[in-house]
Amino acid sequence: EVQLVESGGGLVKPGRSLRLSCTASGFTFGDSGMSWFRQAPGKGLEWVSFIRTKTYGETTEYAASVQGRFTISRDDAKSIAYLEMNTLKTEDTGIYYCSRSGRPDACDPLPDWGRGTLVTVSS
Amino acid sequence: ETVVTQSPGTLSVSPGETATLFCRASRNVYSNIAWYQQKPGQAPRLLIYRGSTRVTGIPARFSGSGSGTEFTLTISSLQSEDFAVYYCHQYNDWLLTFGGGTNVEIK
Numbered sequence: 001e002v003q004l005v006e007s008g009g010g011l012v013k014p015g016r017s018l019r020l021s022c023t024a025s026g027f028t029f030g031d032s033g034m035s036w037f038r039q040a041p042g043k044g045l046e047w048v049s050f051i052r053t054k055t056y057g058e059t060t061e062y063a064a065s066v067q068g069r070f071t072i073s074r075d076d077a078k079s080i081a082y083l084e085m086n087t088l089k090t091e092d093t094g095i096y097y098c099s100r101s102g103r104p105d106a107c108d109p110l111p112d113w114g115r116g117t118l119v120t121v122s123s
Numbered sequence: 124e125t126v127v128t129q130s131p132g133t134l135s136v137s138p139g140e141t142a143t144l145f146c147r148a149s150r151n152v153y154s155n156i157a158w159y160q161q162k163p164g165q166a167p168r169l170l171i172y173r174g175s176t177r178v179t180g181i182p183a184r185f186s187g188s189g190s191g192t193e194f195t196l197t198i199s200s201l202q203s204e205d206f207a208v209y210y211c212h213q214y215n216d217w218l219l220t221f222g223g224g225t226n227v228e229i230k
Contacts, residue, residue: 035219037167045159045167045210047219061217064124097166107214109157111169111178 002026002112004098009117016088020117022081022098027112029079030054033101036072036083039116040094048096049083053104066092088121095119125149129211129222135230136201144225146194146211155215158187158196161224162207170209171196198227 008020022034033056036048049072050061060072071084081098095116102108126149136142146156154174159167169178171187174194184199198205206229211222 044224045161045212045221047221050217050219063218107219109169109172109212109214113166113169115166 002100004100004112004114006096006098006114006117009096009119011120011122012088013123014088014090014121017084017086018088018119020083020085020096020098020119022083022114024079024081024100027100029074030076031104033104033106033108034072034074034081035099035101035107036081037097037099038092038094038119039097040091043094046094047107050101050107051081052106056105085119088119090121093119093121124218125152125213125216125220127211127213127220127222129209129225131225132223133226133228135228137230138201138203140201140230142198142201142205142227144196144198144209144211144227146189146196146222148192148194148213148215150216151191152213152215154190155213156187156189156194157212157214158185159210159212160205160207161210167210201227203229 003025005023035050051072052059069087073082097116099113102110128147130145156174158171161167175187186197208224
């Protein structure tokens with residue numbers, strides 16, 4: 001059974017940093033592209049970032065709203081995807097979900113999502 | 124950026140009736156559209172991908188159609204558990220984008 005478990009969320013002040021983790025099991029992690037999505041309170045879904053597999057150079061994609069502030073990475077030995085979030089803003093507040101792709105190099109939706117971790121950016 | 128527009132914003136439907144949800148992309152996304160269902164306090168649930176392919180385990184009353192820029196999600200014979208928010212998602216172009224959602228509520 002595929003499982004994705006997000007962790008690392010919490011309350012943080014504007015301008016500070018936070019690192020989220022997505023721990024995966026039940027599939028060959030190294031063969032899957034991985035995405036982060038988020039949802040602000042009472043709002044819709046927003047894609048945040050994507051990372052390709054090692055075969056594709058672990059290259060990355062970012063939403064314009066986080067480009068230059070967030071960094072996605074992966075550790076295939078541990079089956080974990082990370083989202084390093086720097087210079088956080090109040091508008092980064094929301095639930096962050098990770099999801100795996102059916103392709104190693106692009107987003108191809110699969111029904112595998114975590115339950116999310118809440119990030120609150122507030123002074 | 125490919126803008127995804129969903130309509131209507133809210134759809135009031137009686138149980139047993141059919142709900143038709145619309146999704147329009149600002150440019151050709153071929154069949155690279157997915158539909159998600161989300162209930163309060165839950166993660167999104169993938170229903171349909173590649174425009175019309177139903178995820179294993181999703182009831183047959185959910186069907187997707189369309190290609191290019193116009194897409195439809197049809198929910199036949201609505202059940203009580205189908206009342207939720209539905210999102211359309213294009214994954215053809217970076218940046219990936221979602222529509223604003225359609226809230227399907229009980230009439």
